[in-house]
Amino acid sequence: MSGIAASLQRLWDHRQGVGTNSQAMKYLNQDYEVLRQRCFQTGQLFQDEYFPAQTSSLGFNELGKDSYKVRGVSWKRPRELVSEPKFIVSGANRTDICQGALGDCWLLAAIASLTLNEEVLARVVPRDQSFMDGEYVGIFHFQFWQFGEWVDVVIDDRLPVRGEELLFVHSAEGREFWSALLEKAYAKLNGCYEALSGGSTTEGFEDFTGGIAEAHELSRPHPHLFHIIQKALDRGSLMGCSIDLSGQRNLHLDRNFFLRHASAARSETFISLREVCSRFCLPPGEYLIVPSTYEPNKNGDFCVRVFSEKQADFQELEDPVESRVEKIQISEDDVDDRFRGLFGQLAGQDCEISAFELQKILNKVVTKRSDIQTDGFSIATCRNMINLLDKDGSGKLGLVEFKVLWTKIENYLNIYRSKDVDKTGTMSSVEMRTAVQEADTFNALDRDGSGTVELNMMEWLNVSML
Incomplete structure (x- = not known):
């Protein structure tokens, strides 16, 4: 019909x-x-x-x-x-x-x-x-x-x-x-x-x-x-009520949170033991339990057990990792003559860069850098980059699209180098957390559950682009 x-x-x-x-x-x-x-x-x-x-x-x-x-x-x-x-x-x-x-x-x-x-x-x-x-x-x-x-x-x-x-x-x-x-x-x-x-x-x-x-909120009741x-x-209307139990569960537990919130209680000893046990008497309320390693900046797995005399609800709090990246806005007028000329040499007669051409360009650049140890960009990585930035669906990058990509790569390279504090060429989960706050995506790559994510430069760029 x-x-x-x-x-x-x-x-x-x-x-x-x-x-x-x-x-x-x-x-x-x-x-x-x-x-x-x-x-x-x-x-x-x-x-x-x-x-x-x-x-x-x-x-x-x-x-x-x-x-x-x-x-x-x-x-x-x-x-x-x-x-x-x-x-x-x-x-x-x-x-x-x-x-x-x-x-x-x-x-x-x-x-x-x-x-x-x-x-x-x-x-x-x-x-x-x-x-x-x-x-x-x-x-x-x-x-x-x-x-x-x-x-x-x-x-x-x-x-x-x-x-x-x-x-x-x-x-x-x-x-x-x-x-x-x-x-x-x-x-x-x-x-x-x-x-x-x-x-x-x-x-x-x-x-x-x-x-x-x-809906009526009792915190701001109608007169x-x-x-x-x-x-x-x-009139026979259906009615119901609910209470907000969300509390402070969505807080971002950064350094400022702990500076502004004093601890209500803490364990008596802070020594390197497998198990620490303490007894507390606390007034009714909502509390955050924070386990920690004996030494700072270490990863660890914890089994937290709580026995309470009164009924209590528990919820694991995941600390959200947020990204706040300004979108790169580039028009054709923003491209300088030097970059425009370089693009013309690299793109060839069709004035667009394919995945294979992009792979050749990027690998040629990174091999000249002594501070980067890498096997180079894979063709899959280059295809992913093009797919994410290819606005006209041609499967290739035009002048403006390539300029946006180049700007992103430079930004991610700076982030990677600045957050790799120990200069090992890899990133621990602690370093990764600070890095993704400046990059635009996050992907958990802890394959063996060790608490450490090892990324070389090309893997980092691939994660950032995706």
Whole structure:
């Protein structure tokens, strides 16, 4: 169907009420009643071809096919897990929602709030669904609001499990499966389960109601906040709350951080021992534990164990490595006559430099330098440089593009020489950290896990260019 015809059809459907809650759009053109009757006629349980019981439905990265997190995961129907599964037991409530191995607590909070409003719950979770004989054929459906219209999402009841336990959302009751099936339908609507990892509760509120979400920060409360909350409750609005636990986790722990923040406690001894143990009594708060080597500027691996009398949460803090490089802006007018003449000699008749020509030029230059020990630039490195700077897609570098490349190489060479403090021709991780703050990219090349990255000049330039 052409774009115009599709638009006209959609406009006609809207005028007929399609897309409203009473007449939801059939997601992926799957008609729940038609599919259900077909299963009764064939005597087979429904299998959803659009959201199959495969790894592709789990995720694409951390839950992708090659991830260790999906090892041992299989798909089972509720009747394979318990003897008498139920869709809803004694009404839906907040205890029906327990988080699994997915970071979708935002969605769970929205579902929990949904259970407090039976009218809205019935709109999202149709009640005409059951595991009873004569009614069950392995197919369920749920309704969500998406981009201005309600859609009816059909799923089968094959759920991801590890062993005999549901992998994701599950009910504390054990025999109840409406929340797990709702999560699966929402995952199908968003492409996969992993797509639900990370989000905002207000997103769930909007998709469950079609309403407009409003957020209030208690640190800067609205003068009539209590009245607003009362009014929202009277109108049956869904509400939730959250607290900010981020604290100071994104701090860059450079020298200035430790100069400005005094230590709350420290170990009694600072000697060269395999293990140091200390006992502290600290007021409630957020603390940063910093292990260190006995000698400065050394790399080390640490096993930090903390035993606390009260419940405490822990999170490993990765110190971000940031780059703040000014973009090189060069126009043809900025190229001086000397460089222009040199380029003409090097580029030849086509006035462009290929990867092979670039390799020849760079290797000729570096072999004349006594302070650089290198085997030269590889053709792969030269191709990478050209691909990153080739704006017109010719596969070669023109005058301005070559000038930008030459300027970058000179800058990176200066950085490499200045940060190679011990003048060994290689860079430790400490030297690398200071170097990448001036270069434009970072690539961890600690191949053997030794804590030291060894780069010759050509490897450094290749990393910088990439």
